[in-house]
Amino acid sequence: MGLKVPRLLVEFILLGPEDDRRQLQDSPILGDVWVEFARQPQKRLEVLITPHREQAAAETANALNKLVPGGREEKDRTNIAYLQGIVAARLTFDELIRFVLPMTFWWSESRIADAMKDYLTNADTLFGELIETRREAENWLGDGSLAAVQDFETRRRFSVLTALLLWAAGQPENSEIERRTPKDQARAVVDAMRGKERAIVEALTNLFPEGLPPRLDMPFVWTVSLNRRATPALSRSVPAVKADAARTLFTVNCSQIVWAVIDSGVDARHYAFRGTTKDAKTGTVTSRVKRSFDFTNIREIVTLDNLDPERRDKRLATLLNKKLKKPPSTAKADEYLRLLAEGANEGRSTSWQLVEPFVELDTDDILNRPKTNHGTHVAGILAASRKGAEEANKAVPDASVRLEVPDWADGMCPDINIYDFRVLAPSLKETEFAIMATLQFIRYVNDRYSFMTIHGANLSLSIPHDVRNFACGRTPVCNECERLVNSGVVVVAAAGNRGYQNFETAEGVFEGYAAFSVTDPGNADGVITVGATHRFWPHTYGVSFFSSRGPTGDGRLKPDLVAPGERIRAPLPGNTWGDLDGTSMAAPHVSGAAAMLMARYSELVGQPRRIKDILCQSATDLGREKSFQGNGMLDVLRAFQSI
Structure with missing residues (x-):
């Protein structure tokens, strides 16, 4: 699972201390993605990628499918698929940073690419900022002092947190900290960082061994969010x-x-x-x-992974194992999956008539x-x-x-x-x-x-x-x-069933009614x-x-x-x-x-x-x-x- 980085520390690095924090962060990687990767740094996460307004979802999905290698085992597959206006993928954090981030409008327009280039050619710059960030976190988690906290530039916030999560993925699991208070959890991770700053920096600088990819004239990606879970709300x-x-x-x-x-x-x-x-x-x-x-199982049906005959063959056993209304033969089912994947690869919209036999x-x-x-x-x-x-x-x-x-x-x-x-x-x-x-x-x-x-x-x-x-x-x-x-x-x-909730503060847990909870x-x-x-x-x-x-x-x-x-x-x-x-x-x-x-x-x-x-x-x-x-x-x- 890797070293879990608590939400409190993620938000401190990304947004600043509670009493003097930004309300929004600038990167296209949305907050829920940062928090979930911090909680499970080694895991592939299901994400939804919103294409840039000038790019079709099919073009974005195909560009991503060509870049991200994935793996042969089911657990290592990216399972990239798209619908009108959205792309779904299973990505690790390093794949997100290496392949998706350079495809974003933010990367092409902001100074973050230049900052990353500086860090790759001069790791001492990032090393100094990481040391400073750790010290600021120690002060804030200790006596709550804000005196030492400097203005957090976007590139510093982003780069320090990225390096920390990349490093955390390779560390032993620390599940025991979940029984502690949020601030104690953050202190434990900050303590673990002490003396490891050089290794944390190298986790980021080693991510691009051949240098940064060139900026795109026409970016593909606008934002990356979690593929969220829905729950059942005479x-x-x-x-x-x-x-x-x-x-x-x-x-x-x-x-x-x-x-x-x-x-x-x-x-x-x-x-x-x-x-x-x-x-x-x-x-x-x-x-x-x-x-x-x-x-x-719609992802298994429309994924670009089905361009691979071997992967198609493995999926067919699962997809045809249900009691379908009009089950296609194995040969027909293989043909349908192939046609869906080829259509996606060519940028065509989803052929629902080919999907229908697998879902009815x-x-x-x-x-x-x-x-x-x-x-x-x-x-x-x-x-x-x-x-x-x-x-x-x-x-x-x-x-x-x-x-x-x-x-x-x-x-x-x-x-x-x-x-x-x-x-x-x-x-x-x-x-x-x-x-x-x-x-x-x-x-x-x-x-x-x-x-x-x-x-x-x-x-x-x-x-x-x-x-x-x-x-x-x-x-x-x-x-x-x-x-x-x-x-x-x-x-x-x-509307949802979140009108009455438990709230956790430094003083403990209390219950109350929640406005704005739809x-x-x-x-x-x-x-x-x-x-x-x-x-x-x-x-x-x-x-x-x-x-x-x-x-x-x-x-x-x-x-x-x-x-x-x-x-x-x-x-x-x-x-x-x-x-x-x-x-x-x-x-x-x-x-x-x-x-x-x-x-x-x-x-x-x-x-x-x-x-x-x-x-x-x-x-x-x-x-x-x-x-x-x-x-x-x-x-x-x-x-x-x-x-």
Whole structure:
């Protein structure tokens, strides 16, 4: 693992001491990348590379693929892949500095390249700055003195920290410091630096044995960020938002509406999702989960690594091991991967028709039942129907083995159709790239048929936003959500469950409510962002304690509204039911409301911003702060009456 460098020391070197620090750093390597490489200096990290505005993602990916050697073993592969506007790669820290940094606009425009050249030809310069930085850190960590701290120039900050992390990767692990306070962790690393300054300097100067690469007239890279992880953020909740009354009074039929549930997977075999039509071949009742796609392995499908026949062959065994709906033969699968890689190498956009056979699952196969509850529960709040279980029970004379049919079993839209998109794997994985691929695939599906096949998307997901990396609402996943909204698709996202947090200070740990805690993709402007409230007494209890608070970091009103999110009963995999909590449960209530509006008023199809406006303006004021409740609690009946 190498010597772990604590975040406190990283921020001291990169930004300055706490009492006299810059708020932003200048390098294209964003703060979360620095911190994660400091925590795991030997590891390959999943990063997202934003191309320079004058370069296509394909050109950037191909340029990087030609430069970075990677390795033959799976653990050493760079796995470079791209989508519209973004490139993903698995890189070590030295690869990031050697190959990616010289491709950046910052390198070509700033004086950092000249400074690095100076360090390579005169290591004593960097040696002196490293000694000075260590002394300043010792003073600050000792008595907190700032007297000795000089102005930190960008090139000094960058070069000293780069040298430290390169050196740390080759040192023994120091996991025992994690049990210490943040300042004690920093002191331990500073102590380890003493007397090793020359070795630290050489870790950087030896990185370019043949000298620095020439500056590019046309840089490829704008920024480098982490490929972030997303986490999952019916009882009487449907009557609470008056959806049952709206269905009755306005005769709403959602059978022509299709909603994407982007989550951990939906159990299509659950009786709550049974439809009313029978399969012409088998005679069995079909599921309203019309299609299911697994995007958790999208990188393995679109990576430029597949130009290598040997690597393709190894990947095929994994990709074809799933229960696919229309599995291609091994020869065809190899051809598809080769064509995808060759297309990427030639700078063409992703051929989704070649991706589709690798990601579409057989919804009838029990082996495709999701391993976790979250996605099925979310889909059930939106689409559960008691009719499926009731029909099945008629054929079972023994009451003891009949299916459970709880009261209020109908979801928001008991006749809506679902597209299941799986982006959350049972194990922790970097998922932002997979989410973006899914959003682009939805646009492809709608464009392919020249009409709105998928009307909306529910993202009960939470990705914390680091304010020093991107402007709020301008992260890669937020930008992709905006593109989907602009294409005419309603996008509903959970606000996140970070409204009440633990905070660690020098005086210890304390708990409290957290403003500005809305997570991505809920920070995207065009998305309908949903907080949580109580399912029975929303006026009494107001906004749930865990529900993320607004406003956004750049001052916009979020969440947009709230809906029930506490102890919500809905289907779980395996024909069972259960209660879950969170803004993840609140979001599908709003997805259902949006679907009902489109089902009743077809002119609203393809008008996501108009639908958002209707739902927000008709919400019921709970008497709480706007930054807590947004425009208020979802009121479906009032939304219908307002049109």
